Amino acid sequence: MKSFIVIAVDGGAASGKSSTSRAVASRQNLLHVDTGAHYRTVSLALLRAGLTPADAAKVPAALAGIAPSTVVEGRAARLAMGGELPADAQIRTPEVNAAVSQFAAIPEVRKFLFDYQRDQVREARERGFDGLIMEGRDIGSVILPDADLRLFLEADLVARAARRAAEGQADAVAERDRRDATRAAAPMVCPTGATRIDNTHLSLEQVVDLICGMVDTKRAAARV
Numbered sequence: 757m758k759s760f761i762v763i764a765v766d767g768g769a770a771s772g773k774s775s776t777s778r779a780v781a782s783r784q785n786l787l788h789v790d791t792g793a794h795y796r797t798v799s800l801a802l803l804r805a806g807l808t809p810a811d812a813a814k815v816p817a818a819l820a821g822i823a824p825s826t827v828v829e830g831r832a833a834r835l836a837m838g839g840e841l842p843a844d845a846q847i848r849t850p851e852v853n854a855a856v857s858q859f860a861a862i863p864e865v866r867k868f869l870f871d872y873q874r875d876q877v878r879e880a881r882e883r884g885f886d887g888l889i890m891e892g893r894d895i896g897s898v899i900l901p902d903a904d905l906r907l908f909l910e911a912d913l914v915a916r917a918a919r920r921a922a923e924g925q926a927d928a929v930a931e932r933d934r935r936d937a938t939r940a941a942a943p944m945v946c947p948t949g950a951t952r953i954d955n956t957h958l959s960l961e962q963v964v965d966l967i968c969g970m971v972d973t974k975r976a977a978a979r980v
């Protein structure tokens with residue numbers, strides 16, 4: 757039997773977290789949890805409730821009425837709010853891009869997601885996956901500090917902005933990174949002891965090969 761492996765992936769905007777985690781999940785049969793999508797989904801719910809990031813005091817009441825749940829599609833775990841699963845396009849609009857980092861800096865928003873995100877490990881086990889790969893900004897530092905592998909993806913800012921532009925997305929990558937790295941609540945950091953992977957000049961496949969090699973080494977060590 758394969759040992760169950762937990763992988764934490766952090767990094768700045770457009771550093772390759774989602775595409776890399778999705779591909780590693782596919783090769784290793786892991787549940788893939790994109791926590792950035794969680795913050796986007798919560799932001800969408802708050803925007804729809806008529807709130808802006810300036811309305812922090814109204815956030816707890818707005819969130820109290822919305823129960824989170826998980827929908828698994830293939831190997832991707834998605835957050836539904838009040839039973840509604842928003843489409844990917846709905847959580848990647850310029851409006852959500854502009855507000856998400858500000859909502860994510862509100863401690864009550866992070867508290868709302870903390871237990872839900874940790875519980876995804878149980879979700880992965882119960883659904884028979886061989887592990888879990890969770891990506892975000894505070895996964896190796898706050899959500900899963902005991903993960904078997906903690907990775908921090910990096911790519912230079914010019915490459916990251918070009919990647920987003922190539923996707924046709926309006927997104928202020930540098931501005932979001934600045935907010936995420938300087939907020940008081942669970943700021944983006946490369947956790948102590950995490951492995952940095954600079955993929956500015958690496959293809960997606962090269963990064964996935966590298967990580968899968970690390971997974972195989974961990975699994976081999978767990979067997980002896």
Ligand code: CDP
Pocket residue numbers: 768769770771774791792793795796856857858860861891892893894895932933936
């Ligand atoms: O994929 P991209 O780099 O555009 O960002 P994302 O992963 O979708 O995350 C959107 C935003 O959610 C980030 O800019 C952070 O403000 C926030 N976030 C966070 O605060 N903590 C996480 N664990 C994940 C995302």
Ligand code: CDP
Pocket residue numbers: 767768769770771772773774775776919920923955958959960961963
């Ligand atoms: O999730 P995050 O915002 O960190 O990044 P992503 O959405 O996975 O990747 C942003 C873009 O960079 C996508 O279009 C990827 O195909 C591309 N990418 C790349 O060119 N080279 C890599 N090694 C990883 C991602």
